Each structure stands twice: as structure tokens, then as C-alpha cells.
Amino acid sequence: MMGIAKRQFDAVVVGAGGSGLRAALQLSEANLKVAVLSKVFPTRSHTVAAQGGVSASLGNEEPDNWHWHMYDTVKGSDYLGDQDAIEYMCRKAPEVVVELEHYGMPFDRLDNGKIYQRPFGGHTSNYGERAVKRACAAADRTGHAMLHTLYQRNVRAHTQFFVEWMALDLIRNSQGDVLGVIALEMETGEVMMFQAKSTLLATGGAGRIYSASTNAFINTGDGLGMAARAGIPLEDMEFWQFHPTGVAGAGVLITEGVRGEGGFLLNKNGERFMERYAPTVKDLASRDVVSRAMATEIKEGRGAGKDGEFILLKLDHLGADVIDKRLPGIREIAKKFANVDPVKDPIPVVPTCHYQMGGIPTNVQGQVLAANALGKEVIVKGLYAAGECACVSVHGANRLGTNSLLDLLVFGKSAGEQVVKDIAADVASLPDLPSDYADKTMARLARLDSSKDGESVNEVGSEMRRTMQLHCGVFRFPDGLADGVEKMLKVGERVKSTFIKDKSKVFNTARIEAIELDNLVEVAMATMISAHARTESRGAHDRSDHPDRDDVNWMKHTLWFKENNRLEYKPVQLKPMTVESFEPKARVY
Amino acid sequence: MLDGRQNDRIRWNCRRGLLELDIILGNFLARHLDHLDQEQMELFKELLAYEDNDLLDMVMERAEPVNSQLSAVLEMMRVS
Numbered sequence: 135m136m137g138i139a140k141r142q143f144d145a146v147v148v149g150a151g152g153s154g155l156r157a158a159l160q161l162s163e164a165n166l167k168v169a170v171l172s173k174v175f176p177t178r179s180h181t182v183a184a185q186g187g188v189s190a191s192l193g194n195e196e197p198d199n200w201h202w203h204m205y206d207t208v209k210g211s212d213y214l215g216d217q218d219a220i221e222y223m224c225r226k227a228p229e230v231v232v233e234l235e236h237y238g239m240p241f242d243r244l245d246n247g248k249i250y251q252r253p254f255g256g257h258t259s260n261y262g263e264r265a266v267k268r269a270c271a272a273a274d275r276t277g278h279a280m281l282h283t284l285y286q287r288n289v290r291a292h293t294q295f296f297v298e299w300m301a302l303d304l305i306r307n308s309q310g311d312v313l314g315v316i317a318l319e320m321e322t323g324e325v326m327m328f329q330a331k332s333t334l335l336a337t338g339g340a341g342r343i344y345s346a347s348t349n350a351f352i353n354t355g356d357g358l359g360m361a362a363r364a365g366i367p368l369e370d371m372e373f374w375q376f377h378p379t380g381v382a383g384a385g386v387l388i389t390e391g392v393r394g395e396g397g398f399l400l401n402k403n404g405e406r407f408m409e410r411y412a413p414t415v416k417d418l419a420s421r422d423v424v425s426r427a428m429a430t431e432i433k434e435g436r437g438a439g440k441d442g443e444f445i446l447l448k449l450d451h452l453g454a455d456v457i458d459k460r461l462p463g464i465r466e467i468a469k470k471f472a473n474v475d476p477v478k479d480p481i482p483v484v485p486t487c488h489y490q491m492g493g494i495p496t497n498v499q500g501q502v503l504a505a506n507a508l509g510k511e512v513i514v515k516g517l518y519a520a521g522e523c524a525c526v527s528v529h530g531a532n533r534l535g536t537n538s539l540l541d542l543l544v545f546g547k548s549a550g551e552q553v554v555k556d557i558a559a560d561v562a563s564l565p566d567l568p569s570d571y572a573d574k575t576m577a578r579l580a581r582l583d584s585s586k587d588g589e590s591v592n593e594v595g596s597e598m599r600r601t602m603q604l605h606c607g608v609f610r611f612p613d614g615l616a617d618g619v620e621k622m623l624k625v626g627e628r629v630k631s632t633f634i635k636d637k638s639k640v641f642n643t644a645r646i647e648a649i650e651l652d653n654l655v656e657v658a659m660a661t662m663i664s665a666h667a668r669t670e671s672r673g674a675h676d677r678s679d680h681p682d683r684d685d686v687n688w689m690k691h692t693l694w695f696k697e698n699n700r701l702e703y704k705p706v707q708l709k710p711m712t713v714e715s716f717e718p719k720a721r722v723y
Numbered sequence: 724m725l726d727g728r729q730n731d732r733i734r735w736n737c738r739r740g741l742l743e744l745d746i747i748l749g750n751f752l753a754r755h756l757d758h759l760d761q762e763q764m765e766l767f768k769e770l771l772a773y774e775d776n777d778l779l780d781m782v783m784e785r786a787e788p789v790n791s792q793l794s795a796v797l798e799m800m801r802v803s
């Protein structure tokens with residue numbers, strides 16, 4: 135095998151979004167030698183898109199506490215979230231948000247100087263009594279401000295960034311330990327080995343597996359593809375949150391903050407239909423409830439538009455002043471992507487793929503969990519994951535808005551702390567690399583570089599997105615899923631022979647997109663196979679043939695393995711760390 | 724870097740954290756990339772160096788560009 139350049143670090147972090155930056159900060163401040171790889175400049179990571187805010191029971195506006203937050207999160211997850219992890223996250227929330235404030239995060243403030251908080255879907259006071267103000271925001275730029283704050287802090291702590299580097303594969307030895315990643319420098323097309331004692335995946339979500347998606351194009355699930363190829367299972371991949379309000383046709387998101395500030399949804403008859411589906415919190419019910427209500431209105435012929443294909447989001451009654459002050463981006467977005475001015479007319483919206491609840495299985499310390507030869511769950515030595523690519527699981531079958539940015543901070547930090555601990559406990563030098571460590575990756579690249587014909591990356595990608603949208607969307611039907619599995623198996627075959635005309639190495643975007651498609655297909659396959667097998671409806675997984683949640687048979691996490699599309703299951707952790715368990719109840723708002 | 728690959732680098736720099744920009748810049752690339760004169764190209768590159776939200780604000784006319792020459796290219800983006 136030709137020689138591959140090697141660099142050695144204590145830790146390599148793949149991904150420079152909120153979770154990667156938060157983890158890297160923990161490492162650099164402990165004086166470890168840290169490399170952070172990112173496909174794009176850190177502050178252009180998808181976290182930049184988060185507008186609504188980050189949740190924490192600070193109680194700055196009205197009484198609140200972590201136990202109410204925990205209740206909301208458990209209930210929001212439709213009881214699939216692990217209650218120990220949820221307790222951990224909700225208890226830590228005030229600490230990590232205040233810490234971020236001290237790092238210089240420009241949160242909106244109240245007159246008394248405390249952080250301003252607003253209500254957000256699914257967050258309530260006193261165990262579901264009424265909506266509570268729990269979301270902390272920096273205008274409509276919460277994610278942007280978070281990335282900047284954390285990036286500056288990392289620069290100060292001497293984190294080393296490798297920008298426009300794309301990680302391709304994990305390296306594991308025969309004991310299953312992870313020894314680092316192989317990555318590609320886009321500018322030169324050269325491949326390099328990043329050897330490290332610890333490897334942390336923070337590559338974000340894979341929302342681009344659907345054709346209607348709020349996610350930026352970089353969200354291709356690379357970390358999940360890398361894990362799957364390395365024999366690590368993907369957990370609960372059937373659960374994708376559809377955001378109720380993506381602009382029809384474009385996917386561009388209209389923040390839930392619009393409903394937080396008083397906007398509401400109408401069907402074609404001008405009826406505020408959420409009053410029927412969620413009488414108490416109405417338009418502020420959690421996302422799956424709102425999405426399902428919208429889909430039902432559309433399915434039953436009460437959608438607006440020429441073909442009854444969308445729902446209307448009304449906010450003109452708020453007045454131009456409130457809209458411009460509290461929701462500054464919304465007006466122009468609606469004009470540009472929906473061609474309406476919301477000060478006068480409602481915005482056409484549809485449920486749009488938004489967030490991946492599943493991911494790489496981890497514990498609360500970010501340690502990745504896989505099965506050993508006997509099928510027992512074990513920690514993968516040297517591998518950690520945090521953020522949207524990970525499944526701790528705190529979001530279960532459905533994430534509450536603003537809980538994701540919280541997840542990045544809490545588990546980015548705890549994963550970082552664990553890496554620091556593990557490296558301190560094991561001062562041994564880096565383990566040797568197996569001699570064939572790069573063979574599979576190099577073969578994948580060599581195929582792309584040498585093939586003379588084959589499948590078009592675009593066509594295979596479209597077929598995947600169409601299949602997922604049609605067969606595994608917000609509503610799922612048994613025959614649709616069965617056909618979907620067949621179609622995805624074909625996509626899985628076709629992607630093995632993708633072909634690119636441009637063989638150059640330098641900034642070859644066609645080559646990058648072909649590699650990204652490999653990862654997307656792993657994720658889409660995991661999703662379709664897992665969804666087909668789960669014969670119940672829970673949270674975001676909604677099946678016409680099994681409309682109810684089935685706690686007797688399905689109170690368990692799915693684990694999908696790439697090898698033979700094998701599925702296994704593991705129990706949900708119903709026991710919190712210190713408090714009583716929240717017993718499963720019907721989830722009504 | 725090789726001049727011939729300039730467009731490829733630019734294409735990648737149009738991959739952003741905001742879907743809005745992916746769409747706007749994607750349309751712009753498809754329509755204009757091969758026809759930009761040198762001055763427009765320089766201005767386009769200057770715009771791409773901005774942070775996502777700042778660039779989007781300029782395209783959306785929520786913020787004025789610091790350099791008024793950028794307006795012409797921003798206008799091309801608006802109508803792409």
C-alpha cells in the first residue's frame with residue numbers, strides 16, 4: 135500500500151458545529167493536543183441555522199425547574215428517551231447556559247439584566263399545566279452566536295482547526311478500538327491519517343436523505359456512515375422530526391418562535407384547527423403533534439392552495455412592529471421563498487424533515503456503545519460522539535424544540551470531560567495501526583478515480599430522497615414501507631457503482647458529493663429498515679396500520695447494523711438517576 | 724492553487740450552514756458562474772467570505788453592504 139501521511143494528536147474531533155466546538159474547548163483547556171476537522175469553516179456549520187433558542191429552566195421570567203423540564207422532555211420523547219440521560223441533561227441545563235453566557239454569548243436580556251426567555255413548543259410549567267418561558271435566545275441568531283462564542287474561545291485555547299478537510303472513515307484495530315480517522319484535504323485531494331488516542335464524532339444530522347428538508351446541503355450524515363461502515367450500530371433511526379412549518383416547496387424553515395410570539399395555523403376554511411387537536415396548548419403543542427394535525431388536515435381535504443397541498447401560518451394580527459422586532463428574519467424569508475408578506479398574508483407551510491432523533495449510540499459521557507462478539511453492549515474504546523449525530527438518547531421518539539442546542543452543550547461538554555479523563559488514565563503511547571488500516575478507504579477512492587462509467591451521483595441521490603419522502607415521510611403506510619425497503623435495497627446496490635467524470639483531485643466537488651452520497655445512503659437504509667420493522671406509532675414514527683403506541687412490545691430502542699441490515703433491540707432506561715420514573719402515559723397536549 | 728480549479732473552490736464555498744443560502748447561491752452559480760467578468764468574480768468572492776447570516780441579511784436587504792460595489796452582485800443573487 136502506498137504511504138499515507140500521518141499526524142498524531144491526543145484527540146481528533148470531527149465536526150466544528152456547536153457540539154464539536156464545545157467538546158474541543160473542554161479538551162484544549164485541559165491542554166490536550168486537539169485537531170478539529172470540518173468540511174466548512176466552523177462558523178458555517180449547520181448550527182448557525184438555529185434561531186429559536188436553547189432551553190434551560192433558569193426561571194428568569196416565571197417559576198421553572200429542571201424536574202418540569204425533565205417531565206416535558208420524557209413526555210415529548212413519547213417515553214422512548216432514556217430517563218437517566220434526560221435527568222442529566224435537564225439538571226445540567228442552567229449550568230451550561232450560564233457558562234456560555236460567561237464565555238460572552240450575547241443572549242437577549244430582560245430589563246433587570248437577566249437572560250430573556252420565551253415559550254417554545256412542548257415546554258410547560260408544573261408538569262403540563264401551561265406553556266412556560268424556558269427558551270434563551272440571541273435574537274434570531276442563537277446558533278450563530280453560539281458558534282462564534284465557542285469558536286473564539288477555542289482559538290484562545292489553541293485548538294487546531296483543519297478546515298475543508300473531510301473525514302472518510304474510522305480506523306479500528308482487531309480489538310475494536312478506534313485509533314483515529316482517515317481524512318481528505320479538499321484543496322489538494324490528498325488523504326491523511328489522523329491518529330489519536332480519542333476520536334470524537336460531532337458531524338451533525340443527515341436531514342438531506344429527504345427531498346423536503348430544512349437542513350443545509352452539508353448535512354449528509356458522514357459520521358453515521360463512518361460508524362456504520364466500522365460495524366457500529368445506528369440507534370432509533372426511524373425517528374425523524376418533521377418541522378411543522380417549512381415553506382411549501384423550498385423547505386426553508388419558519389421558526390417555531392413565530393407561534394411562540396402568537397402566530398397560528400389555519401386550514402383552507404380559515405379555521406384555527408389546532409384547537410381541536412391540542413385544546414390546551416394549541417399551536418404550541420410538540421412538533422409531531424402539530425405536524426400530524428397538519429398532515430391530517432391536508433389528507434382530509436382541508437389544505438389550502440390549488441391542490442390543497444399546504445397549511446397557512448397567520449401572523450398579520452401580531453402587527454408589523456412585533457414581527458419586525460421579535461421575529462426579524464421572518465418577513466424577508468417569507469417574501470423571498472414563499473412570495474408573501476406575512477404582515478398582510480399568511481405563509482404557506484408544510485411539515486418538512488428537520489431533525490434526526492436517532493444516531494450513534496452513546497452513554498451520557500459520550501462514549502460510543504456497540505455490541506461485542508457475544509452481542510453484549512460494550513463501550514468502544516477511543517470513540518465518542520456528541521450532538522445531532524449521537525443518540526444518548528434524550529430525544530427518544532421526538533425532540534422538543536430548543537433541546538438540541540442544549541444537547542450540544544451538555545453532551546459536548548460531558549464527552550470532552552470523559553476524553554480528558556480517559557487520556558489521563560491511559561498515558562500509554564498511541565497503539566500501532568494495523569498494516570491494512572487504510573485499504574478499504576483507498577479502494578473506495580480508487581474506484582471513483584478509475585471507473586469509466588457507472589451510476590450518476592445525482593440520479594441515485596434523487597431516487598434515495600424521493601423514496602424516503604414518499605415511503606418513509608411524516609405518515610407511514612405498511613405497503614409503502616415494504617416497497618420502500620425494496621427500493622432502498624436497489625439504491626444501496628446502485629450507490630456501489632457511482633461514477634464521476636471529473637477525476638481531478640483539487641477541490642473536486644463531484645468526488646466529495648459521491649462520498650457524501652455513500653453516507654446518506656447508509657442513513658436512509660437504516661431509517662427505512664428500522665421504520666419498516668417497528669409496528670407501532672410513537673412520536674415521529676407514525677404508521678397508518680398501527681396507530682397506537684405499543685409499550686408492551688416496543689418500549690425499546692432499535693439498533694441497525696449495516697452488515698445484512700440486521701436489527702437488534704435494547705430496553706429503554708426508564709429509571710432516572712435520582713428521582714422517580716415518569717410512567718408512560720398517553721401523550722396528549 | 725491552479726486557476727482552472729477556481730470555480731470548484733467557489734462551488735464548495737457556496738455550501739453553507741443555511742439552507743436559504745444553499746438555494747440562493749445554487750441558483751446564482753447555475754445562472755451566472757460561467758459568465759461573470761473578472762470584476763464581478765472578485766465581488767462575488769468577497770461576498771462569499773462573509774458569515775452566513777451577514778450575507779443572507781445583505782441578500783435579503785436587511786443590511787446594507789459596507790462596500791456599495793457589492794450591490795450589483797447582490798442584486799443578481801436576489802433575482803437568480
Ligand SMILES: Cc1cc2nc3c(=O)[nH]c(=O)nc-3n(C[C@H](O)[C@H](O)[C@H](O)COP(=O)(O)OP(=O)(O)OC[C@H]3O[C@@H](n4cnc5c(N)ncnc54)[C@H](O)[C@@H]3O)c2cc1C
Nearest residue numbers: 149150151153173181184186187301338521522536538539
Ligand atoms: C433550520 C434549523 C433551525 C434549528 N433551530 C434550532 C433551535 O432553535 N434550537 C435548537 O435547540 N435546535 C435547533 N435546530 C437543531 C440544531 O440546530 C442542530 O441539531 C444542531 O445545530 C446540530 O449541531 P451539531 O454540532 O451536532 O452539528 P452541526 O452544527 O451540523 O455541525 C456538523 C459539523 O460537522 C462537520 N462535518 C460533517 N461531516 C464531516 C466530515 N465528513 N468531515 C469533517 N467534518 C464534517 C461539519 O463541517 C460541521 O462543522 C435547528 C435546526 C435547523 C435545521
